Amino acid sequence: MRKIMNKAKVMSWYQWTTVGGRVLTRIISFKGTVIQCVKQLQRKTPQYLWDVFVKRKQSGYFDHIKENADDTTVVCQVDYTESYTLQDQDQIQSAHWSKKQVSIFTAYIWMGGSGWDGYSFGFVSNLKKHDKFTVITYLEILIQEIIALMPDVDQIIFFRMVLPLELLFVITWQGVVDSINGTLKRFVWMGVMAGARCSSAKEFVNICRRKTKTILVALVQQAQFDTTEALLKTYFQNIVGVPNIRKQHHINVLNKDVIECALYATCKDKYVFKF
Known part of the structure; x- marks a missing residue:
């Protein structure tokens, strides 16, 4: 504070803003004095340091579990933060972007005793909601895939790093699931540029399947989400x-x-x- 030369100077800054406990998906511009901006940073510093501490603890535990998992344990890292905006070649060339998006749930599993080798998954749907019913649906599908690959599995350990948005640009931990996501998007982009049509989750999946055999890519239908919600909605209301x-x-x-x-x-x- 003492080294700030002009505390009253007006400046602009950007930050994520919360509304009703939820973080907005866009950055908000603020305007105020230098001292106001510095005080805002000071208020955020303790939480920032705590989040970094937790990230390091979780990351260390993640590596430990992968290295020490037994033959009946599966370690699974998942991510459900990404979506893909659909467009075809004509839209790209005309600078017209479609607003329609597909959701992508990615996962990578390590099986105990297999070292660093594992399996990659990408589940795609037209549903853009990210709620407990969609997450449960994806996880149920993933668990069935794991059981098919490893029938004697006794324990599945799920990891997903959840950080405040202001830390996502500073801390990179997701690694492999981010790579899966980026790979699938790149496959589709290359396909679209080559003339392929991609206007739905089904077409997204079809392009990916033509491009890769190492990532298991599957389409999740609306009916699967509806079934999960119908089975669990009343349960969640009363729990x-x-x-x-x-x-x-x-x-x-x-x-x-x-x-x-x-x-x-x-x-x-x-x-x-x-x-």
């Missing part, structure tokens, strides 16, 4: 919510209706919650 669930980065299932929560995987302070 008791887990306290401070957004702050818990480690959840261990102890029984069908009992979980153990912690701020991060190796944290000694844990609590058990029964539904």
Whole structure:
């Protein structure tokens, strides 16, 4: 603060803004004095340092689990933050962009005893919603694929790094699932530039399947999401919510209706919650 030469100078800055507890998907412009901007940074610093600490703890645990998983354990990293804007070659050349998008759920699994080798997955749908019903649907499909590959699997450990948006540009941890996502998008882009049509999730999947055999790419239909919601909607309406669930980065299932929560995987302070 003492080294700021002109605290009253007016400046502009950009930051992510929350509304009703949800982070907006766009950056908001703010205008104020230098000292106002610095104070805003000061307020965010403690949370930033905590998030970096958690990221490092989770990353270390992630590497440890992969290296020490036994023959009946599968370690799975997932990501469901990406979408792809559909367009054909004529739209690209005319600078007209379609607003229609498809959602992409990516995953990579390591099987115990296999070293660093694993399997890549990309599940694509026309549904743009990212809620608990869509996530459950994708995970159920993924689990069935895992069981088909490893029938004697006894434990599946899921990892997904969730960070505030302001940290996503500073911390890169997702790695392989980001790579899968980028690869699929690149395949489709190359296909479109070569004249292929891509106006739906089905056509997106078809292009990817022609381009790669190493990534298992599948289409998820609307009916599958509807089935999940129909089965679980009433259940979720009546269930008791887990306290401070957004702050818990480690959840261990102890029984069908009992979980153990912690701020991060190796944290000694844990609590058990029964539904």
